């Protein structure tokens with residue numbers, strides 16, 4: 001397996017160190033907030049002149065390789081290139097900002113194809129079971145821009161038996177799959193969202209993050225960072241991948 005993992009705490013410390021090397025007064029003030037700094041890691045690593053192989057080798061910057069996780073049984077290849085993948089299906093709006101960086105250099109990877117798929121608010125995948133009539137809802141592809149960012153408009157996924165709430169993702173670079181993973185949500189937020197319709201039609205989800213067999217294999221490093229924006233949630237993550 002080509003994956004290696006940095007413990008979150010270690011990565012956070014490296015992020016703090018990397019940030020401090022930029023040594024502006026504002027940065028020094030900000031260093032009092034490690035969470036804030038950690039959130040900035042992807043941004044700084046992607047945007048700074050100090051990034052690059054030399055900076056990585058010297059330990060000045062470090063990126064976390066996002067864990068590889070199973071694609072599961074519901075992948076369909078060749079989906080549509082589109083930002084809004086909902087096809088009008090109901091749910092709490094979710095805007096995704098998925099950034100792809102090279103885990104070796106911390107630099108953004110532009111023109112990568114980010115391919116996502118997930119269950120709808122009722123826990124149904126298009127192409128399977130009661131969703132078999134359509135092979136496209138809650139599936140789509142976006143290209144990363146110059147800063148490595150791919151954006152999607154979807155809804156908060158529902159749950160299905162035996163799995164915690166998740167979004168599947170593949171990253172393709174130059175026609176090769178360089179990453180297959182899953183993205184996760186804090187259970188406390190999911191509990192809050194699931195009190196609303198249409199999620200509330202299906203109470204008693206079976207599985208939470210702590211009891212999910214896939215989440216157990218690195219899921220803590222694939223958590224979306226979420227914030228509320230009006231009626232919607234915005235979920236963001238930086239995915240560190242190897243180009244080959």
Ligand code: FE
Pocket residue numbers: 072074119163166168
């Ligand atoms: Fe799934």
